[in-house]
Amino acid sequence: MDAFTFYCPTLFAFGDGEEKKTAELVRKFGGSKVLLVYGGGSVKRNGAYDAVTASLQEAGIPWVELSGIQANPRSGKVYEGIELARREQADLLLALGGGSVIDTAKAIGIGVGYDGDFWDFFTGKAKIESTLPVGVVLTISAAGSEASDSTVITQERGNLKWGNPRTDIIRPKFAIMNPRYPMSLPPYQIASGAADMMAHILERYFSNTPDVELTDQLCEALLKTILNAAPKAVANPKDYAAQADLMWAGMLAHNNTCGVGRAQDWGSHQMGHELSAFYDCAHGASLAIMLPAWMEYVMSHDVMRFARFAVNVMGCEMDHSNPERTAREGIEKLRATWSSWGLPTSFAGIQAKAEDIPAMVAHRAERPNGFPFGNFVKIGPDEMADVMQIAANR
Numbered sequence: 001m002d003a004f005t006f007y008c009p010t011l012f013a014f015g016d017g018e019e020k021k022t023a024e025l026v027r028k029f030g031g032s033k034v035l036l037v038y039g040g041g042s043v044k045r046n047g048a049y050d051a052v053t054a055s056l057q058e059a060g061i062p063w064v065e066l067s068g069i070q071a072n073p074r075s076g077k078v079y080e081g082i083e084l085a086r087r088e089q090a091d092l093l094l095a096l097g098g099g100s101v102i103d104t105a106k107a108i109g110i111g112v113g114y115d116g117d118f119w120d121f122f123t124g125k126a127k128i129e130s131t132l133p134v135g136v137v138l139t140i141s142a143a144g145s146e147a148s149d150s151t152v153i154t155q156e157r158g159n160l161k162w163g164n165p166r167t168d169i170i171r172p173k174f175a176i177m178n179p180r181y182p183m184s185l186p187p188y189q190i191a192s193g194a195a196d197m198m199a200h201i202l203e204r205y206f207s208n209t210p211d212v213e214l215t216d217q218l219c220e221a222l223l224k225t226i227l228n229a230a231p232k233a234v235a236n237p238k239d240y241a242a243q244a245d246l247m248w249a250g251m252l253a254h255n256n257t258c259g260v261g262r263a264q265d266w267g268s269h270q271m272g273h274e275l276s277a278f279y280d281c282a283h284g285a286s287l288a289i290m291l292p293a294w295m296e297y298v299m300s301h302d303v304m305r306f307a308r309f310a311v312n313v314m315g316c317e318m319d320h321s322n323p324e325r326t327a328r329e330g331i332e333k334l335r336a337t338w339s340s341w342g343l344p345t346s347f348a349g350i351q352a353k354a355e356d357i358p359a360m361v362a363h364r365a366e367r368p369n370g371f372p373f374g375n376f377v378k379i380g381p382d383e384m385a386d387v388m389q390i391a392a393n394r
Contacts, residue, residue: 014248034062039101102136144250180243206295218257222258
């Protein structure tokens with residue numbers, strides 16, 4: 001295990017009815033005027049909006065609103081939110097929703113006190129040194145942004161879907177997590193969220209770092225929990241126990257508990273970002289397509305690591321005479337599992353076209369230090385095209 005520093009200051013209020021503590025937590029972290037950031041009508045249909053605003057109103061805390069945040073969040077809403085927060089002198093950002101809303105709030109937070117373009121933080125032109133505090137009322141179990149040190153935004157100038165350099169500065173101050181809120185989601189969105197969680201864990205699990213048995217087993221336990229809970233929640237979104245497991249697993253998948261002391265990969269995410277930038281598909285769906293293709297491509301780098309995944313996570317029987325057969329079986333079982341949840345596992349599932357692969361590779365190359373990426377196996381332009389071709393051919 002490598003040396004590491006781990007800092008995760010987020011306060012969690014988990015359980016049914018915990019959203020009633022919204023105003024109390026806003027005050028705890030210095031908020032006196034809130035910019036409430038949310039997406040569309042779902043938070044009004046499921047009661048989250050009413051509960052949160054009632055808490056603020058009862059406590060006499062004023063708020064202004066930024067709504068209309070889309071999946072694969074866009075820079076336009078970030079610029080709008082920065083201007084609104086400055087004009088209204090908001091001193092705390094409250095994200096009501098899932099990963100896209102939280103990521104937007106994080107980007108607004110780092111932009112409010114900066115004189116230049118917030119995108120400078122994403123290009124490396126500027127370093128994140130401060131932010132407005134961000135609080136979260138989570139309504140979608142997926143991205144883990146409620147406790148993570150990262151944010152992903154699509155810059156509409158050039159359609160660039162990039163993440164910021166990771167920093168603990170942007171971790172939310174608090175996250176309220178009521179498993180009843182995801183019950184209003186369609187099954188496809190629940191499934192996409194579960195795939196996203198699993199991908200966050202697998203980006204850490206496939207590592208070249210030796211002697212990481214503790215975090216290996218943490219990864220495997222979380223993956224098995226998601227594999228157990230997700231089909232239950234997809235079949236019956238009102239299953240509180242399944243939704244609770246998914247909500248907490250999503251946070252643990254991405255606050256880096258499972259990633260400390262080990263090299264991480266993140267190659268599948270980079271390719272998934274290009275796929276969703278071109279086709280505007282759900283983030284979890286892009287990962288369900290790209291991750292198994294990446295696994296096929298790099299499996300020979302460490303067959304025993306993939307065989308362990310197949311046995312310990314996917315429940316395959318170990319073929320000691322042919323570990324490669326076991327490894328391939330695990331990959332195929334993962335692909336079949338995601339397909340059984342209603343997720344796409346190939347380009348065809350989102351009507352993506354193989355002829356767009358060169359354009360996606362070229363688009364990736366526009367990013368500073370865009371190639372190579374990944375850690376388990378370095379991915380250059382040719383390798384990215386090869387992995388994408390595997391996904392196209394499925």
